Amino acid sequence: MPxxxxxxxxxxxxxxxxxxxxxxxxxxxxxxxxxxxxTIPGDDPxxxxxxxxxxxxxxxxxxxxxxxxxPEVQVLHFCLMPDHLHAVLYVRRPMPKGIGxxxxxxxxxxxxxxxxxxxxxPIPPPSSVSPLPSSPLGGTEGGSPSSFxxxxxxxxxxxxxxRRLQAFSASLRKQLGDEAYYRLPPVFTEMPxxxxxxxxxxxxxxxxxxxxxxxxxxxxxxxxxFFRVQKDITIGDRSYDGVGNVALLMYEQYAxxxxxxxxxxxxxxxxxxxxxDCKNGCVLKARQxxxxxxxxxxxxxxxxxxxxxxxxxxxILLTDNGFRDYYKPSDALFDACAxxxxxxxxxxxxxxxxxxxSREDCMALNHMAEEICAALT
Numbered sequence: 001m002p003x004x005x006x007x008x009x010x011x012x013x014x015x016x017x018x019x020x021x022x023x024x025x026x027x028x029x030x031x032x033x034x035x036x037x038x039t040i041p042g043d044d045p046x047x048x049x050x051x052x053x054x055x056x057x058x059x060x061x062x063x064x065x066x067x068x069x070x071p072e073v074q075v076l077h078f079c080l081m082p083d084h085l086h087a088v089l090y091v092r093r094p095m096p097k098g099i100g101x102x103x104x105x106x107x108x109x110x111x112x113x114x115x116x117x118x119x120x121x122p123i124p125p126p127s128s129v130s131p132l133p134s135s136p137l138g139g140t141e142g143g144s145p146s147s148f149x150x151x152x153x154x155x156x157x158x159x160x161x162x163r164r165l166q167a168f169s170a171s172l173r174k175q176l177g178d179e180a181y182y183r184l185p186p187v188f189t190e191m192p193x194x195x196x197x198x199x200x201x202x203x204x205x206x207x208x209x210x211x212x213x214x215x216x217x218x219x220x221x222x223x224x225x226f227f228r229v230q231k232d233i234t235i236g237d238r239s240y241d242g243v244g245n246v247a248l249l250m251y252e253q254y255a256x257x258x259x260x261x262x263x264x265x266x267x268x269x270x271x272x273x274x275x276x277d278c279k280n281g282c283v284l285k286a287r288q289x290x291x292x293x294x295x296x297x298x299x300x301x302x303x304x305x306x307x308x309x310x311x312x313x314x315x316i317l318l319t320d321n322g323f324r325d326y327y328k329p330s331d332a333l334f335d336a337c338a339x340x341x342x343x344x345x346x347x348x349x350x351x352x353x354x355x356x357x358s359r360e361d362c363m364a365l366n367h368m369a370e371e372i373c374a375a376l377t
Contacts, residue, residue, distance in 0.1 A: 017098040019091055021076070021197040023206055024103060026059075026085045026110065029189045031326065033082030034117065035059060040218045048218035054161035055117050055187070056080050061162055062109050063087055070095070070102055076203075079210035081217065086210045088203070099194060107191050114187025116169035209330070216328055219338045226337050229323045233345065236375035238368065241322055243329070244343035248291055248314050254373040255285045257294035257304050258366050264300065279304050286313040293372050294318065295365035297357070309336055316343045318369055320361045322350035345372075 028034055035056035041047045052060065060080055066073055072095055078087040091099060173181045197206060220227045226244055233240045235249065263275040282304045286292050295318040296305040308315050309332045317333070329337050329344065336342035347368060 017095045021203060022089045022099050023195040023197055024087045024089060024192045026192040028083045029186055031083040036080055036082045038082055038217055043222060045215045045218035048214040050080055050214055054165050055113060057162035058113050058165045059085060059110055077207050077210055079213050081213055088206060103192050103194055111188050112169040115184040116165055116172050118185045216334055223338055235372050238347060240345040240347050242343055242345045243323055244337045245340040248316060248343045251291045253290035254293055254376050255290045256369040256373050257282045257292050257301050259298050259300040283307050291316060293369045297362050312341055314341045318365045319344055319346045320357045321354050322346045322348055324350045
């Protein structure tokens, strides 16, 4: 893939057979947390992790076995969450049938595990394992060394449960017959979503995104108010959906961030003063207590936004698309939202097919930013 290639989306019926990186996401039906349990030691999101269930452990084992059946594919990274799995696959040489065929095979294998889970069999869940002992030696008083509970023994317990689940799923269809087997409640009804990635540019960001998933979920659970989609937030004569701190609508000062095209043209011709004064003026207003409002679309507006985020100034971000289920901001916006410094507003409902913002949308959002400042000031 050329270095300039950016994030692409799979079109229906397409098949990718070439060398490349692919981000795979498998989601549990109705987002039931059957793959793991989030733990947050000391209510510190940075220490959050996911303890796998037997199904989660079996799912990871199935993922890691892909290379055994497809030597041209390497599992570079993965993250298991309570209700979904992320994985980055590296196709090292051209494939005969394409990544879609491989992922479909993986999906068929894990669907068998999901059906097996719905049938009562004696698989010990993680909660059945005794908690780690508090003794300095790792055991309870009077216990023998052979009875000590260790992280390794917990892991072995889950691995044994995973093996039993996989063995049971292999024979389940024969035991029940086709009709009864396919009536079992499904766990994975949708094929994993596949995103091709730029070879160099997106891998570090994607791995960081995967690794931050437990911390972000923990933050959302500890501070749910800032991440819940709030409907019908009325400002002036317009209604918005929002995510973040609605208390930002109760400040005394507001100012828009809108870099005009004529400023950029003058800067390109050598006169940088209007553009510099505009951007510096926005930062100074924020430092004086104003909440800055903008869609932050142009590169110069994004520079202002970066300064506001770095200096932890409150701001309101207008977006051209609404909020899907389980929406969460990314990277620095997530941190600002968790700390109550950000409110994200959208005047339009979520559209899963939308890919690019139009010029008309840009103009409308900039006008709304000015409307909001006028209505609240």
